[in-house]
Amino acid sequence: MHRRSAVRTVLLMAALSACAPAGRPAGDGAAPAASQAGPAPSDRPQNLKVLPDTMSREAVIAVMRNFTNSLGVRCGYCHVPYDPAKPDSLNFVSDAKPTKDVARGMMLMVREINGDILPDIPQLGDNPMQVGCMTCHRGAPRPLTLEDTVLTVARAQGADSAVAAYSRLRTQYYGRGTFDFGERSLSTAAARLAAEGRQAEARRILELNAQQYPNSAGVAVELGRVLEALGERDRAIEQYRRALTLQPNTRPAQERLRALGVQP
Numbered sequence: 327m328h329r330r331s332a333v334r335t336v337l338l339m340a341a342l343s344a345c346a347p348a349g350r351p352a353g354d355g356a357a358p359a360a361s362q363a364g365p366a367p368s369d370r371p372q373n374l375k376v377l378p379d380t381m382s383r384e385a386v387i388a389v390m391r392n393f394t395n396s397l398g399v400r401c402g403y404c405h406v407p408y409d410p411a412k413p414d415s416l417n418f419v420s421d422a423k424p425t426k427d428v429a430r431g432m433m434l435m436v437r438e439i440n441g442d443i444l445p446d447i448p449q450l451g452d453n454p455m456q457v458g459c460m461t462c463h464r465g466a467p468r469p470l471t472l473e474d475t476v477l478t479v480a481r482a483q484g485a486d487s488a489v490a491a492y493s494r495l496r497t498q499y500y501g502r503g504t505f506d507f508g509e510r511s512l513s514t515a516a517a518r519l520a521a522e523g524r525q526a527e528a529r530r531i532l533e534l535n536a537q538q539y540p541n542s543a544g545v546a547v548e549l550g551r552v553l554e555a556l557g558e559r560d561r562a563i564e565q566y567r568r569a570l571t572l573q574p575n576t577r578p579a580q581e582r583l584r585a586l587g588v589q590p
Contacts, residue, residue, distance in 0.1 A: 476531065547578045
């Protein structure tokens with residue numbers, strides 16, 4: 327029960343981290359050798375609450391580099407500067423930024439998973455897998471899927487903003503493991519919007535998906551269904567016929583055409 331309570335606690339901290347504002351990263355990916363506005367770094371790191379206090383400065387910097395690489399951030403994401411006018415003058419001892427406490431919670435969570443939970447799963451054998459920051463974050467500060475990101479923006483700011491957000495993310499992250507830019511992600515976001523009665527937003531997201539995947543019969547069928555829901559019968563028929571052109575045996579397209587009184 328104690329273990330489960332601890333896991334629940336750190337997972338709650340993870341949820342809070344998703345709600346906290348990211349802020350603008352500042353500082354280098356590794357601790358600077360000296361601060362321009364603060365005291366020179368001591369030989370031993372100070373204020374270590376999760377990492378062993380016997381760790382050398384070099385060992386702590388190596389851990390911090392893993393964090394910055396895994397989250398795609400810089401040191402200023404968790405550490406405040408001594409002088410706001412000099413963002414590289416980082417105060418590594420200060421706990422002023424909430425993200426630093428969140429990072430500690432994440433470290434405890436990873437320790438619990440790797441040290442207690444995974445070894446207790448017999449199916450994993452004698453050499454169970456290990457999780458780390460990259461397992462979930464994949465180079466992003468907040469471990470969100472592409473569909474969740476698109477859905478959140480569409481709900482708050484509309485479909486055009488969601489399309490713009492997708493384009494920015496694709497430009498920044500395409501070819502990396504941070505987001506899945508396959509057709510499934512946008513289809514899932516559109517399906518969830520449609521289930522909420524946001525048919526117009528779903529249509530816009532599916533039109534984007536059709537632009538990205540013009541040879542997908544599945545996307546054409548999904549777009550046809552949304553167009554039907556919007557009362558645009560002729561356009562829906564066009565999409566179903568397009569699906570059959572791309573893949574002649576697409577049963578959902580055949581069924582919808584028959585339901586609309588049209589011969590497949």
